[in-house]
Amino acid sequence: MDEIQLIKGFRSELPGASGESRQRARERLEGRFERRRFLGLDPLSRRAAVWVAAALLAGLLAGSALAFGGRLVDSIRGKPAPKDVREHLGYRSTDVFHYVNPVITSRAHGVMEFSTSTGRASLWAAPRSDGLTCLWAKVPMAKPYPRGSSPADRYQQSEDCFDRHRTLRGKPVKVLSWSDSGEPKYVIGIATRKVHAVEVRLLEGGARRAKLDDGIFAAGAPPGFTPVSATAFDAQGRKLGVDTFWPEASIPAPTNPKRTGPFEKKVDAEQDGYRVTASIAPATRGGLCFDVASTGTRHRSYCARPNRGVFPMVWPWEGPPAETRGDAAIWAFVFGQARKGVAAVELRFEDGASSTVPLRDDRFFVAFVTGMNTKPGHRPRALVARNSAGRVIGTARLDQ
Amino acid sequence: MQSDDGAVIRDSLAEPVRFGEIFERHYDRVYAYLARRVGREIGSDLAAETFTRAFTLRQRFNTGESSSALPWLFGIATNLLRHHRRTEVRKLRAYARTGVDPVLDDVPDAERRVDASAASRELARALASLRRAETDVLLLVAWADLSYAEIAEALGIEVGTVRSRLSRARTHMRELLDATGQQTIESAATAGGNDG
Numbered sequence: 001m002d003e004i005q006l007i008k009g010f011r012s013e014l015p016g017a018s019g020e021s022r023q024r025a026r027e028r029l030e031g032r033f034e035r036r037r038f039l040g041l042d043p044l045s046r047r048a049a050v051w052v053a054a055a056l057l058a059g060l061l062a063g064s065a066l067a068f069g070g071r072l073v074d075s076i077r078g079k080p081a082p083k084d085v086r087e088h089l090g091y092r093s094t095d096v097f098h099y100v101n102p103v104i105t106s107r108a109h110g111v112m113e114f115s116t117s118t119g120r121a122s123l124w125a126a127p128r129s130d131g132l133t134c135l136w137a138k139v140p141m142a143k144p145y146p147r148g149s150s151p152a153d154r155y156q157q158s159e160d161c162f163d164r165h166r167t168l169r170g171k172p173v174k175v176l177s178w179s180d181s182g183e184p185k186y187v188i189g190i191a192t193r194k195v196h197a198v199e200v201r202l203l204e205g206g207a208r209r210a211k212l213d214d215g216i217f218a219a220g221a222p223p224g225f226t227p228v229s230a231t232a233f234d235a236q237g238r239k240l241g242v243d244t245f246w247p248e249a250s251i252p253a254p255t256n257p258k259r260t261g262p263f264e265k266k267v268d269a270e271q272d273g274y275r276v277t278a279s280i281a282p283a284t285r286g287g288l289c290f291d292v293a294s295t296g297t298r299h300r301s302y303c304a305r306p307n308r309g310v311f312p313m314v315w316p317w318e319g320p321p322a323e324t325r326g327d328a329a330i331w332a333f334v335f336g337q338a339r340k341g342v343a344a345v346e347l348r349f350e351d352g353a354s355s356t357v358p359l360r361d362d363r364f365f366v367a368f369v370t371g372m373n374t375k376p377g378h379r380p381r382a383l384v385a386r387n388s389a390g391r392v393i394g395t396a397r398l399d400q
Numbered sequence: 401m402q403s404d405d406g407a408v409i410r411d412s413l414a415e416p417v418r419f420g421e422i423f424e425r426h427y428d429r430v431y432a433y434l435a436r437r438v439g440r441e442i443g444s445d446l447a448a449e450t451f452t453r454a455f456t457l458r459q460r461f462n463t464g465e466s467s468s469a470l471p472w473l474f475g476i477a478t479n480l481l482r483h484h485r486r487t488e489v490r491k492l493r494a495y496a497r498t499g500v501d502p503v504l505d506d507v508p509d510a511e512r513r514v515d516a517s518a519a520s521r522e523l524a525r526a527l528a529s530l531r532r533a534e535t536d537v538l539l540l541v542a543w544a545d546l547s548y549a550e551i552a553e554a555l556g557i558e559v560g561t562v563r564s565r566l567s568r569a570r571t572h573m574r575e576l577l578d579a580t581g582q583q584t585i586e587s588a589a590t591a592g593g594n595d596g
Contacts, residue, residue, distance in 0.1 A: 003573045007542040010523055011503055017431040017444070025448035029423055032455050033416040157486070182479060302518040318498055
């Protein structure tokens with residue numbers, strides 16, 4: 001099935017607008033008709049006058065330091081991050097599987113400021129407990145949202161976490177995030193230590209030199225220009241590489257494996273009062289179809305193509321969601337299959353503990369996650385496969 | 401015969417109440433799109449704001465490019481959605497994690513909110529990981545039923561850019577669905593038939 005068709009069906013059951021919501025919107029609009037009549041002024045011309053005045057004032061105050069493309073005096077480099085930045089970087093999910101490693105907010109600090117078409121943007125960084133570095137950019141919006149009270153109403157926000165070695169994969173430069181529609185448009189990325197300069201190419205022609213500091217770069221595009229690629233140069237001005245984020249080629253949508261035979265029950269496991277059953281059926285292109293049922297949730301059926309790793313199939317399942325769970329405790333399970341040659345599987349947790357997962361027919365397994373192991377700091381982190389000699393032959397991460 | 405949108409908007413410059421016709425013609429589609437992206441409550445608020453802003457900015461409506469105001473309205477709606485991107489992503493991720501879609505959270509039948517399809521959850525996760533510009537193009541195609549030219553008009557970009565963003569979004573979606581080993585999935589009928 002084509003992705004577009006899949007997406008068309010997604011949330012298609014959402015009901016249309018209620019009469020009440022339509023009425024409220026209509027009244028809000030009509031309020032504008034009335035206000036215009038009452039004031040006897042054209043709001044467009046009033047707004048234009050305010051913008052012109054604001055622009056003149058900003059021009060007088062900001063001077064050359066804030067002028068686009070001018071040299072920006074950096075006031076945040078290396079400085080501890082303020083509270084709003086720390087709070088953002090410290091955001092952390094508390095779900096059983098889909099969590100992020102905690103950011104060490106006490107070490108959050110300023111990286112650089114850079115110019116954009118809407119003004120000065122700031123880039124902040126903090127390390128994560130797993131060694132990654134997280135960047136967060138605060139970029140002023142062209143027009144702040146009218147509610148205007150929270151930072152989200154005034155700033156575009158861009159966040160990325162990276163491991164320099166893994167993210168660059170041997171390339172000299174990599175763009176992590178960019179904005180290429182509306183204003184402002186900008187690019188943020190990383191480069192190797194030997195990169196001396198980074199230029200951001202613009203769709204409409206020309207290029208802009210990015211601000212580069214300690215292997216991190218950022219650049220705003222002039223108003224009306226769109227960034228399309230980043231080019232790295234060494235100290236002698238030689239081109240080292242390009243990262244283009246503007247592909248042209250159209251790639252066909254994937255096809256799906258289809259079930260080719262009947263389901264056969266393979267797993268019926270129970271622990272701490274929770275039960276998981278799974279039936280398996282063959283599918284096209286070497287795939288498998290599953291029908292999984294668990295305590296408190298509906299059956300879930302799916303077909304998939306196996307992975308090439310030591311665990312061809314690994315599925316972390318959250319138990320019943322809070323909305324239907326009521327007062328019952330959180331629980332989850334990991335259902336999967338190990339490859340031939342795997343003699344034992346263990347589940348490792350955030351706190352360093354581990355537990356053995358029994359292998360069933362055809363090396364299918366179910367690992368139950370209950371009690372303390374559903375809490376942050378103790379949640380499942382990885383599956384480990386061992387051969388008959390007890391040697392680790394593969395792992396699969398569960399935190400996503 | 402119904403006047404085209406351009407004529408109505410031009411008339412509304414002298415007679416503002418005529419803009420109500422634009423509202424009546426297009427509110428349902430704009431609301432439906434916004435509600436699917438960020439939920440009914442925020443969607444309702446943004447739909448109202450879309451028409452209020454459109455009214456304020458109606459002098460800028462370019463009747464030369466299209467007689468329909470829809471692309472223009474979806475352009476305004478998309479701009480407003482930018483400020484709710486994190487909310488949108490958070491809801492998609494929540495759906496991917498739990499199988500319960502927060503966007504349907506006030507739909508009366510609780511069972512309808514629990515989508516047993518692993519495909520839908522993976523789709524939500526994949527949508528959450530797209531870049532905003534890619535998401536906008538992809539969902540304007542899929543949910544707003546706009547043509548490439550209309551999307552280009554809505555977002556103020558070239559048609560070629562629409563194509564490349566769409567291509568990139570689809571590639572990204574495919575990679576993500578492949579990465580989890582879950583291409584798709586038995587039909588929704590199969591999942592529904594197995595309710596137990």
